[in-house]
Amino acid sequence: xxxxxxxxxxxxxxxxxxxxxxxxxxxxxxxxxxxxxxxxxxxxxxxxxxxxxxxxxxxxxxxxxxxxxxxxxxxxxxxxxxxxxxxxxxxxxxxxxxxxxxxxxxxxxxxxxxxxxxxxxxxxxxxxxxxx
Amino acid sequence: xxxxxxxxxxxxxxxxxxxxxxxxxxxxxxxxxxxxxxxxxxxxxxxxxxxxxxxxxxxxxxxxxxxxxxxxxxxxxxxxxxxxxxxxxxxxxxxxxxxxxxxxxxxxxxxxxxxxxxxxxxxxxxxxxxxxxxxxxxxxxxxxxxxxxxxxxxxxxxxxxxxxxxxxxxxxxxxxxxxxxxxxxxxxxxxxxxxxxxxxxxxxxxxxxxxxxxxxxxxxxxxxxx
Amino acid sequence: xxxxxxxxxxxxxxxxxxxxxxxxxxxxxxxxxxxxxxxxxxxxxxxxxxxxxxxxxxxxxxxxxxxxxxxxxxxxxxxxxxxxxxxxxxxxxxxxxxxxxxxxxxxxxxxxxxxxxxxxxxxxxxxxxxxxxxxxxxxxxxxxxxxxxxxxxxxxxxxxxxxxxxxxxxxxxxxxxxxxxxxxxxxxxxxxxxxxxxxxxxxxxxxxxxxxxxxxxxxxxxxxxxxxxxxxxxxxxxxxxxxxxxxxxxxxxxxxxxxxxxxxxxxxxxxxxxxxxxxxxxxxxxxxxxxxxxxxxxxxxxxxxxxxxxxxxxxxxxxxxxxxxxxxxxxxxxxxxxxxxxxxxxxxxxxxxxxxxxxxxxxxxxxxxxxxxxxxxxxxxxxxxxxxxxxxxxxxxxxxxxxxxxxxxxxxxxxxxxxxxxxxxxxxxxxxxxxxxxxxxxxxxxxxxxxxxxxxxxxxxx
Numbered sequence: 001x002x003x004x005x006x007x008x009x010x011x012x013x014x015x016x017x018x019x020x021x022x023x024x025x026x027x028x029x030x031x032x033x034x035x036x037x038x039x040x041x042x043x044x045x046x047x048x049x050x051x052x053x054x055x056x057x058x059x060x061x062x063x064x065x066x067x068x069x070x071x072x073x074x075x076x077x078x079x080x081x082x083x084x085x086x087x088x089x090x091x092x093x094x095x096x097x098x099x100x101x102x103x104x105x106x107x108x109x110x111x112x113x114x115x116x117x118x119x120x121x122x123x124x125x126x127x128x129x130x131x132x
Numbered sequence: 133x134x135x136x137x138x139x140x141x142x143x144x145x146x147x148x149x150x151x152x153x154x155x156x157x158x159x160x161x162x163x164x165x166x167x168x169x170x171x172x173x174x175x176x177x178x179x180x181x182x183x184x185x186x187x188x189x190x191x192x193x194x195x196x197x198x199x200x201x202x203x204x205x206x207x208x209x210x211x212x213x214x215x216x217x218x219x220x221x222x223x224x225x226x227x228x229x230x231x232x233x234x235x236x237x238x239x240x241x242x243x244x245x246x247x248x249x250x251x252x253x254x255x256x257x258x259x260x261x262x263x264x265x266x267x268x269x270x271x272x273x274x275x276x277x278x279x280x281x282x283x284x285x286x287x288x289x290x291x292x293x294x295x296x297x298x299x300x301x302x303x304x305x306x307x308x309x310x311x312x313x314x315x316x317x318x319x320x321x322x323x324x325x326x327x328x329x330x331x332x333x334x335x336x337x338x339x340x341x342x343x344x345x346x347x348x349x350x351x352x353x354x355x356x357x358x
Numbered sequence: 359x360x361x362x363x364x365x366x367x368x369x370x371x372x373x374x375x376x377x378x379x380x381x382x383x384x385x386x387x388x389x390x391x392x393x394x395x396x397x398x399x400x401x402x403x404x405x406x407x408x409x410x411x412x413x414x415x416x417x418x419x420x421x422x423x424x425x426x427x428x429x430x431x432x433x434x435x436x437x438x439x440x441x442x443x444x445x446x447x448x449x450x451x452x453x454x455x456x457x458x459x460x461x462x463x464x465x466x467x468x469x470x471x472x473x474x475x476x477x478x479x480x481x482x483x484x485x486x487x488x489x490x491x492x493x494x495x496x497x498x499x500x501x502x503x504x505x506x507x508x509x510x511x512x513x514x515x516x517x518x519x520x521x522x523x524x525x526x527x528x529x530x531x532x533x534x535x536x537x538x539x540x541x542x543x544x545x546x547x548x549x550x551x552x553x554x555x556x557x558x559x560x561x562x563x564x565x566x567x568x569x570x571x572x573x574x575x576x577x578x579x580x581x582x583x584x585x586x587x588x589x590x591x592x593x594x595x596x597x598x599x600x601x602x603x604x605x606x607x608x609x610x611x612x613x614x615x616x617x618x619x620x621x622x623x624x625x626x627x628x629x630x631x632x633x634x635x636x637x638x639x640x641x642x643x644x645x646x647x648x649x650x651x652x653x654x655x656x657x658x659x660x661x662x663x664x665x666x667x668x669x670x671x672x673x674x675x676x677x678x679x680x681x682x683x684x685x686x687x688x689x690x691x692x693x694x695x696x697x698x699x700x701x702x703x704x705x706x707x708x709x710x711x712x713x714x715x716x717x718x719x720x721x722x723x724x725x726x727x728x729x730x731x732x733x734x735x736x737x738x739x740x741x742x743x744x745x746x747x748x749x750x751x752x753x754x755x756x757x758x759x760x761x762x763x764x765x766x767x768x769x770x771x772x773x774x775x776x777x778x779x780x781x782x783x784x785x786x787x788x789x790x791x792x793x794x795x796x797x798x799x800x801x802x803x804x805x806x807x808x809x810x811x812x813x814x815x816x817x818x819x820x
Contacts (some may be wrong), residue, residue: 046225046241046243046244047225047244095229096232096233096238099229099233100233103233106135107135107139110135113134114134114135114136114138114139115229115230115233115234116134116137116138116226116230116307116311117134117303117304117307118225118226118229118307119296119297119299119303119307120303120304120307123299127152136815138795159411160396160411160412160415161411162411163410163411164410164411164412165410166654166659166661167654168408168410169410169412170651170654170655170661172654172659172661172662173662174659175659175660175661175662176660176661186490191489191491197486198486198487198729198733199425199429199486199487199488199489200489202428202429202487203425203428203487204427206423206424206425210423210489265422269438269440270424270426270427270443271422271423271424271439272440273440273441273443273446274420274422274424274440274443274445274446275422276422277662279421279422298643303529316752324455325418325419327418327419328419328421328490329489331415331418331419332419334415334491335412335415335416335419335490335491335492336490336491338412338491339483339485339491339493340491342373342493345661346650346661347650347705347706347707348705348706348707348708348709349708350671351707351708351709351712352707352708353708353711356732357731357732357733358486
């Protein structure tokens with residue numbers, strides 16, 4: 001009789017947990033990550049928080065001859081986390097700045113929610129509605 | 133589609149709305165004739181200005197006039213609609229954002245809970261007005277197609293806007309309909325009875341001045357007791 | 359072939375008046391009216407020139423909210439007939455006329471006449487109950503002007519307009535009749551009031567008194583009462599020889615030219631006699647036509663008369679306040695009484711505070727009607743309706759509203775300082791067989807209650 005090694009058995013079980021994730025991915029690859037995008041100056045937002053598909057935006061930017069500096073500032077420590085110069089704006093101007101930063105590009109590219117499509121970005125259901 | 137509607141179309145509809153209303157207001161004032169109406173508009177400003185203001189102000193308050201108090205159902209329907217109808221287009225959060233983005237005017241925004249209440253109230257008011265228009269023998273005698281048209285034209289932006297806000301499905305469709313019907317409202321307002329948005333104030337001011345200058349302003353002691 | 363009785367031309371001769379009067383009840387007049395063609399082009403031109411932004415806006419922005427319905431006593435007394443809603447009444451007449459740009463026929467104009475004179479007294483109450491401030495009463499007055507100009511006016515008012523144009527008064531009272539009646543009244547009362555006089559054409563007095571031709575023709579006691587009250591209060595007063603009449607059937611008729619003529623006569627008298635103030639008799643439409651609207655018909659841009667013009671109740675309140683007229687408290691009215699607020703000087707000139715001031719002096723048990731003051735209902739007979747035979751039935755129906763109001767107060771006496779209201783109340787008591795309620799002008803009450811000052815000689819007539 002062959003002996004069942006306990007370590008191998010554990011490894012097999014653990015890898016079973018990966019199956020759902022593998023099966024759930026649309027193209028059979030890793031699912032797009034949704035990042036929370038907040039305006040730095042806003043502590044208690046009135047609208048649902050924006051869930052942002054960073055991967056899809058990266059793919060678009062790379063396909064259109066641009067790079068991370070489209071949305072991020074390059075600093076001596078590397079790429080800034082926040083969008084462009086939002087932290088340099090006065091607190092009460094930051095939301096408008098964020099809206100403009102995002103929607104200007106949507107307008108120019110003809111893709112993505114417009115400024116009137118509030119809940120496409122401020123999505124309650126965390127869906128990828130905007131990025132079909 | 134949405135980009136155009138919220139971009140140039142919105143600006144155009146705002147321009148038509150404001151210019152149209154301005155034209156109607158100016159046309160009204162220029163058409164006043166002291167001889168024909170027998171009101172000395174240019175005289176007795178110490179009476180006519182308070183008279184005009186009170187004539188407007190009292191009717192803007194629930195129960196502010198004998199007229200409102202005599203018609204509680206009409207009053208309820210009117211104020212349910214108009215509180216929201218005045219505040220929401222200007223101060224709803226999404227609207228303030230769009231206004232700022234497109235024409236650079238930054239207005240304060242309503243708290244979400246209050247906006248929700250106002251919207252529900254407006255829709256309730258519109259439904260009440262429709263029911264009243266359909267069931268009252270008085271209104272049935274007076275109704276024309278325009279009365280229904282204006283009711284529907286006003287109802288649609290509120291209804292579609294609220295459905296979008298609820299975000300229960302087909303968000304994009306509701307938003308598209310909302311912007312479209314909202315802009316239809318703006319564009320058609322100056323050419324329909326919605327012109328009362330400015331003409332209410334003109335007409336009430338005129339009557340207030342009439343009573344203040346001519347019909348008892350100098351003998352009554354105080355403004356007209358509406 | 360009978361002469362033309364009905365046409366757009368106003369009556370400007372005695373013969374014209376007599377011809378109309380001879381036509382009993384206006385039978386021939388109305389027959390001719392049914393054949394009177396409408397000059398549609400002229401009508402459209404009239405509308406273009408006189409129906410401006412205020413009226414057009416009123417017609418356009420009516421939201422059909424129906425709030426005017428309950429405000430109108432015609433609506434209430436006609437079982438809430440939707441055809442009596444003020445908005446409906448004006449939209450189906452003037453509104454329709456404007457929409458059709460004057461392309462209307464005789465039948466339409468006659469129907470408009472029926473509505474403008476038989477379904478509206480121009481009491482202006484509906485204007486108070488409209489959120490947009492649409493004064494349908496004012497629009498009906500305007501419509502009357504259009505209809506008069508085109509010949510579609512009730513028979514009695516065509517005559518009335520002619521009376522003013524020819525006699526300068528609402529009845530055929532000549533200057534001679536006027537002065538004779540004054541002299542007669544002095545004679546009749548000189549024994550009781552030695553020194554009583556009615557100065558005619560005296561310059562520089564405190565008061566120039568103007569009155570209603572009905573008083574001259576039908577109850578000259580009213581003139582005597584006015585004279586006595588001026589006498590007792592030590593008022594320096596006079597009456598003019600011409601320009602003594604202040605009523606205005608021309609206003610009811612929509613004869614604006616006639617209205618202007620009336621005002622010119624009265625202002626000419628003011629110019630001649632230079633009084634400090636003018637006091638008018640107890641008449642509502644006289645006050646509206648002469649004091650409220652009058653300055654405009656006379657072309658005065660400020661809308662103000664050349665000197666203060668007072669309604670009789672203003673003068674009475676003044677002399678009571680100043681102590682020139684004293685009331686014996688023991689003689690005050692003890693029975694429950696109420697006050698009729700005449701539309702033309704209460705709603706439309708704010709004099710309700712003076713009538714109430716007076717009631718405080720003369721009545722112990724004064725009950726207000728509900729509603730009252732500016733929100734009162736028309737007596738039911740205003741706007742000339744009392745006198746129009748064609749709409750007598752309609753008027754009698756409308757009277758019920760005021761009668762109900764009076765009854766609800768429990769009053770046995772209605773104080774009503776207005777000729778038309780007085781008539782309407784008299785008629786409603788008759789029509790509805792109400793025998794327990796009396797009504798009165800102010801003058802008879804004051805004569806009965808006043809204390810005669812020491813310096814005024816009074817000889818009891820037993």
